[in-house]
Amino acid sequence: AKWTSYKDLLQRKYNSILLWHKGFIASEASDPGLVEAILAFKRGWESFADTDAATRTGLQAAYITNNPFPTGNKDGLDFAEGAEEYHQIHKNYHPKYRKILYEREI
Numbered sequence: 001a002k003w004t005s006y007k008d009l010l011q012r013k014y015n016s017i018l019l020w021h022k023g024f025i026a027s028e029a030s031d032p033g034l035v036e037a038i039l040a041f042k043r044g045w046e047s048f049a050d051t052d053a054a055t056r057t058g059l060q061a062a063y064i065t066n067n068p069f070p071t072g073n074k075d076g077l078d079f080a081e082g083a084e085e086y087h088q089i090h091k092n093y094h095p096k097y098r099k100i101l102y103e104r105e106i
């Protein structure tokens with residue numbers, strides 16, 4: 001009986017968290033700027049390198065490996081250096097979405 005009660009408590013907690021996140025999702029999904037951001041990032045991804053593998057490797061190096069911020073704070077990098085369009089797009093959108101992340105304590 002004890003485990004059933006604990007299981008029920010966890011279920012209620014996770015349902016509450018899920019509803020909380022659904023509210024955020026609905027809010028963001030209604031923002032026309034999100035579509036613009038997604039399309040911009042897609043364009044930046046496609047123009048970064050000749051293959052998805054090369055793009056992934058390049059962006060991981062730029063935003064993770066060579067990121068001067070310590071692990072756990074990598075989101076502090078607004079954009080990586082480089083002439084690729086992706087970095088400018090990241091510079092334009094990352095501060096907005098980081099702010100949302102922090103405001104929601106996610």
